[in-house]
Amino acid sequence: MQKLEEVKINAYLSPHPLDDDSFLEEEWISWLPGYIKGETEDGLPSYLSDSNIALYVRIENFTVDLFKSALSRMWPLLKEYHYKSLNISIDYSNYKMSSSLAGYQYKYSNPGKGIYFFSVDQKLLSYYSAFIDKKVSSLPEMNLWEHELMHAIDHWNILKASSLAHSNIPLNNLQYYFIKYREEGIANLLDLMDGKINGINSRTKAKEVLANNYAKIKMELSTLEKTDDKIRSEIYSGYDFYEVGPWIMLDLVNEIFSLTDDVSIMEVERKIANGEENSEELKFEIIRHAFLFDTDMFLSRLDNYCEA
Numbered sequence: 001m002q003k004l005e006e007v008k009i010n011a012y013l014s015p016h017p018l019d020d021d022s023f024l025e026e027e028w029i030s031w032l033p034g035y036i037k038g039e040t041e042d043g044l045p046s047y048l049s050d051s052n053i054a055l056y057v058r059i060e061n062f063t064v065d066l067f068k069s070a071l072s073r074m075w076p077l078l079k080e081y082h083y084k085s086l087n088i089s090i091d092y093s094n095y096k097m098s099s100s101l102a103g104y105q106y107k108y109s110n111p112g113k114g115i116y117f118f119s120v121d122q123k124l125l126s127y128y129s130a131f132i133d134k135k136v137s138s139l140p141e142m143n144l145w146e147h148e149l150m151h152a153i154d155h156w157n158i159l160k161a162s163s164l165a166h167s168n169i170p171l172n173n174l175q176y177y178f179i180k181y182r183e184e185g186i187a188n189l190l191d192l193m194d195g196k197i198n199g200i201n202s203r204t205k206a207k208e209v210l211a212n213n214y215a216k217i218k219m220e221l222s223t224l225e226k227t228d229d230k231i232r233s234e235i236y237s238g239y240d241f242y243e244v245g246p247w248i249m250l251d252l253v254n255e256i257f258s259l260t261d262d263v264s265i266m267e268v269e270r271k272i273a274n275g276e277e278n279s280e281e282l283k284f285e286i287i288r289h290a291f292l293f294d295t296d297m298f299l300s301r302l303d304n305y306c307e308a
Contacts, residue, residue, distance in 0.1 A: 002082060004075050011063040011088040011120075013056055014095075017047040028093040032059075032125075033133035058132055063088055063120060066128075070145030076284045077153060084114035094122040101127075102144055104151035106158050116152050118145075143190050150187040150287075157295045158183060165236070168228065170221035175299065177217050177235055178306065181210060182298040185245025186290050192246035192272060193283045199243055201273045203254075206247030207305055213240055214306040249290045252301065256289050 015022035017029060024047050030037050032055065040049045067088060071078065089105075091098070101124040105117035120128070124144070130136045151158060161183065164176035191197050200206050217235055224231070254265040263282065271278050293301075302308050 001079060004072060004079070007071065007083045008085045009064050009067055009071070009088070010085060011060040011067070011090060013060065013092055014089040015093075017056060018053070032092065032129045033135055034129065059090065059125070059129060062128055062132055063090060066139075067118075067145050070143065070149060074146055074149050077287060078149065081111070081153070082114040083116070086116050086118065088118045088120060090120040090125055091122055092125055096121065099123065101140065102148055104148045104158075106151070106155055106162070109152065109155060111152075111155050118148050118152075142196055143194065146190050147187045150190070151183070153291065154183065154186060161295050165232070168226045170224050170227055173227050173232055173235060174214075174218055174221050178214060178302055179295055179298060180236060180241045181245040181248050182293065182295065183245075184241040185247075185249040186287070188242045188246045189249055189287050189290055190283060191242075192250065193268070193278050193286070195272060195275055195277075197243055197246065200247055203247050203251045203269060206244045207251065209240060209244050210248060211306050213244075218306075248305065249293070250286070252293050252298075253286055253289045256292070 013029075015024065017024050024045075026037065026046050029035060029047060034055050035046075036049060036051050037046050039046060046052060067086070071086070096119070098119075098121040100121050102121060103119045105119055108117040109115060124140075127136070127139055131139055161176055161179045164172040164179065167173060167176075188197065200209065221227070221235075227235075250265060250269065257263040257265055263285065265286075268278055268282070268286070270276075
């Protein structure tokens with residue numbers, strides 16, 4: 001079994017300012033706190049100055065340290081898998097035009113070879129760089145890298161569901177809309193059990209919101225013969241997947257634990273609602289069981305939550 005300290009983590013600015021083919025413009029990167037503009041004494045572009053190179057290293061090392069901390073916490077789940085390299089691309093130029101904080105790049109990852117790719121988007125980098133430059137005193141509270149590592153574990157289900165996500169057939173998009181509650185629900189289960197999700201405070205409320213949301217999206221899609229990227233983007237946006245999804249997964253896990261006396265999901269739910277702590281061991285036991293509900297099994301429960 002692989003040891004935690006053997007896992008190789010690479011974080012790198014992309015495109016890297018020191019790469020010959022980066023074709024970097026100063027304005028792309030000079031927004032970073034601590035970046036020094038203007039040519040060096042030797043007439044070199046600012047992005048090649050020693051002080052700015054040191055800044056790149058600080059950002060990359062800081063990213064690795066945060067990722068490593070999440071990896072350590074998640075190791076009870078992750079130790080069963082093989083890792084050759086975990087690679088984190090840092091998008092300082094907002095090349096992807098993303099409004100998110102971070103991501104798991106399933107298209108570029110290859111679990112069979114133990115190679116995984118993640119990304120830090122510009123919005124998160126702005127938090128990191130401001131923290132490094134001591135302009136802010138805290139970072140976002142959520143389990144950000146734990147969330148993305150859950151997606152990595154879930155790689156094959158995400159890959160399988162992607163064909164529905166990108167289809168232009170409304171029925172496929174509706175199925176993926178439901179599946180997305182599973183994908184983000186599993187990934188955000190730790191946040192739920194850590195007491196970091198506000199708004200929804202019970203499985204009952206989550207099921208009500210899911211049923212209403214599904215009915216609304218179903219109605220909207222029923223009027224369309226085909227969908228396009230814009231329509232699909234609007235359908236798959238919003239925070240409900242992250243807030244409602246974990247409660248739905250907790251409800252599904254109850255199917256398993258209700259057959260034994262090992263775990264009381266009602267007691268877990270009570271503690272979450274009251275801000276009480278569930279043990280770390282119990283949290284990971286619940287997450288392990290949540291992964292048993294793969295995409296197909298999750299879809300088979302559609303009638304339990306929505307009018308199909």
